[in-house]
Amino acid sequence: MTTTASVFTEASTSRFARIKEGGLDLQLHYNDVGQGAETVVMLHGSGPGASGWANFHRNIEPLVTAGYRVILLDCPGWSKSDPVVSEGSRSNLNASALKGLLDVLDLDRVHIIGNSMGAHSTVAFALENPERIGKLILMGGGTGGPSAFVPQPTEGIKLIGALYREPTIENLKKMMNVFVFDASSLTEELFQTRLDNLLARRDHLENFVKSSTLNPKQFPDFSHRLHEISAETLLVWGREDRFVPMDTGLRLLAGLPKAQLHVFNRCGHWAQWEHADTFNRMVLDFLTH
Numbered sequence: 001m002t003t004t005a006s007v008f009t010e011a012s013t014s015r016f017a018r019i020k021e022g023g024l025d026l027q028l029h030y031n032d033v034g035q036g037a038e039t040v041v042m043l044h045g046s047g048p049g050a051s052g053w054a055n056f057h058r059n060i061e062p063l064v065t066a067g068y069r070v071i072l073l074d075c076p077g078w079s080k081s082d083p084v085v086s087e088g089s090r091s092n093l094n095a096s097a098l099k100g101l102l103d104v105l106d107l108d109r110v111h112i113i114g115n116s117m118g119a120h121s122t123v124a125f126a127l128e129n130p131e132r133i134g135k136l137i138l139m140g141g142g143t144g145g146p147s148a149f150v151p152q153p154t155e156g157i158k159l160i161g162a163l164y165r166e167p168t169i170e171n172l173k174k175m176m177n178v179f180v181f182d183a184s185s186l187t188e189e190l191f192q193t194r195l196d197n198l199l200a201r202r203d204h205l206e207n208f209v210k211s212s213t214l215n216p217k218q219f220p221d222f223s224h225r226l227h228e229i230s231a232e233t234l235l236v237w238g239r240e241d242r243f244v245p246m247d248t249g250l251r252l253l254a255g256l257p258k259a260q261l262h263v264f265n266r267c268g269h270w271a272q273w274e275h276a277d278t279f280n281r282m283v284l285d286f287l288t289h
């Protein structure tokens with residue numbers, strides 16, 4: 001654990017753990033920041049080159065300053081975690097990985113913030129381990145059923161697939177320009193960092209393509225089981241989300257007994273990044289009340 005809220009970096013908080021859980025035997029990478037009686041886990045999305053740090057670097061410090069321990073898990077098949085080919089439900093695979101990590105870290109109960117695939121995986125974890133969850137924050141995901149308005153796969157999901165198959169800077173820019181509402185906020189430095197991340201692990205890229213071929217439905221629909229989740233849940237969506245459309249958030253709102261929904265205007269699939277300050281305030285308020 002790091003001790004100072006304001007002085008931490010990806011490198012200084014980088015940790016590895018070996019987990020054996022539900023048929024998985026893997027080395028997982030995670031970042032461990034801050035300390036406190038309560039822990040918030042952050043689960044990233046499925047884009048090439050994603051990681052806990054890449055997705056949530058704008059959201060760590062306010063939580064740490066408020067006295068939470070923050071764990072950013074790199075899911076199996078991303079960043080510095082071990083490679084994996086997923087033939088079944090990737091949501092459940094990630095949920096098993098998280099359970100394994102919590103057991104190693106001796107954490108009984110955590111709050112979870114999940115972004116896109118991370119939100120799908122949070123729902124899987126909550127269904128399998130209801131006693132291990134505090135509050136849930138689901139952003140641009142959760143698999144509560146398909147969009148009533150937008151044909152699937154969405155343009156963003158198609159661009160993710162193209163980038164996995166052909167990892168070029170051109171395909172990366174095409175995908176990232178659709179991530180956000182205001183593409184002028186994306187810098188060349190951000191593109192380059194993300195390109196470096198994804199090219200560093202070509203095995204992850206190849207395994208994702210292999211997995212999608214073996215099972216195109218990596219994230220099963222949990223809508224028929226949402227009523228089982230009794231945790232307080234904050235749903236956060238971008239009105240202009242071109243990956244996982246905003247109306248799928250309404251389905252989750254209808255299905256999750258203790259959910260509330262906040263929709264950001266002028267916002268794409270990366271609410272925690274595009275509206276970081278407001279998002280951080282909302283999360284802290286939700287966790288403390």
Ligand SMILES: O=C(O)CCC(=O)/C=C/C=C(\O)C(=O)O
Pocket residue numbers: 044045046047048049050051055115116117118141157219243244
């Ligand atoms: O296919 C899905 O439903 C999930 C898509 C997804 O997780 C996309 C996430 C993208 C990012 O947040 C990222 O790559 O940073």
